[in-house]
Amino acid sequence: MSYKEVLDGSKISISISESESMPALGLSHAHLVDAMCEAARHMLALGATVTYGGDLRTHGFTRILYELVCRYRKDSCDNKNLASVINYLAWPVFMNSDIDALFALSSEMEGTAEIKVIDEQCNPLSLKDASSLMRSSTFDWSSGLTAMRRIITAESTARIVLGGKTSKFNGSMPGIAEEVLISLQSHKPVYLLGGFGGCTREILDLMGVDNQFDASLPCWPYSDEFKQYKLEDLRNGLTTEENTALANTPHIDQAIILVIRGLMNIHADNQVEAQRD
Template sequence: MVLKDKVVLISVSATSSQEKTAELEKTLLTLCDKLSKHQARIAYGGNLDPDGFTFKIERKMADRHLGPKSAFIHIIDQPTFLASSFEQLGELLGSREKLVETQVCLGTNVLTLGWRRGRLSFDRGRDTTETLDRSEFDAFQRRYAVQPEDGYTNSRRAKADIVDACVAIGGKTGIVGNSADKFFGRLPGIAEEVYYTLCAGRPVVPVASLGGCAHDVAVALRIIRDSSGTEVQHQVGFEQAMTALVSVSGKIPEHVRQDLQLAAGPHTAAEISQAVVNVISRWNAGQPQGGNLYTGM
């Protein structure tokens, strides 16, 4: 299969619109199911909220196996790691066993996080592993202390370096006066992850029909036109992110633009998921755009 062992970053967060919450979640889980059937691995950079998307994806992927590899990769960003306790991380890792691969962004590096006999392990690759007990953990965290804005940007850049594609769903845009739409970091997280992934020349797919930042990303990348007709004031950083995306929109291969429009359109969760698979599969293939939501790969 074309997507076998490919790591697909799902850049998702709730929008400020409660009306689309159920549809967003359905599309997310349908997409995870579709990608896993094509033997792709799902990556998500989520926090440790027990009611959040991290654990919803984890439960969806719990029975999926790709040989020795976990089907789901949970990437903990630097600010979340710095706010976590040794006990919290140990409990998380101990409950997962081998069902989930847990990674953590520290600076510009992504390390594999493990739990061995009451110690946290940080695997840097090439047989370089650091292990810590409770008494050593606080000092380790202080080594990586940064301002949250720097931590979020470092993590988003680091994630883009290790994945093969990025799918954007929902997301905050920082509408002024709407506390439910506040984003964290210098730029909206979804826009920033799409930007760095596209800068690396890898496929990006914004699911625009569910609104939120993914819609604005699709407009900035010239996949769809903005039909809202209204001007809204956003947090500082939003316009900067959109301008940056416009500047890299030319990196999208022309032969996948029709498939991108299908993924961005008001279709069913199953149809959107198929369009996402089409985009990722064809991005580097130089194939004519299919424009067919119903053709399996």
């Protein structure tokens, strides 16, 4: 029996990675894994497809998502998003991957998870097509990562953001920063969970959001771009007070409740608009 969940048809992008400030906040990799699992679990349970741009390391977040999707397989009436998780591989990441392992994983997760390879011109490729181009192709890390992030943003409904390193990154700016900036420029809803510090918290500081600790002074490339944005530019269905709470809470349960509240408010507003039309 099929049914319709409130987020059926939605694609929620999760941007999450370790940050240099986590140890100072008393946080470990285990806390980050728990945060990823909670965010993905609730989105999947509400019927959304979770999208993520990352590599396929054995203990990486993509593998964790694939394990989760085995527990939360879609059983809804949404026929447009058959895959519960879509992993986008930037061309440089794909070029450095084990191709046989990718084909094996794709076959294993067929129907519940999908792998999309994005070339540097923002074209999505199947694994077969991408692998046939490998030997004759070159790549640039910066343009390859930017292309992947633009595609994810274009295809996603909203983005959940947490952590993020601000040094030793491959692109033109920290990965979390570029994903948030593209989302803001595209007017897509963004949820900034600042309790894990890192690039996410620094973006909030640049936006002038109250910080329960001392505000940071970011100096990574293009950081000044975020000074033009305010909380209302997040377009995430939350009030200023709610976004400030989301920016500061160290409790992932509270953060997820706020994210769900925002998504529900956006869904309700869309329903009202649809009825007017």
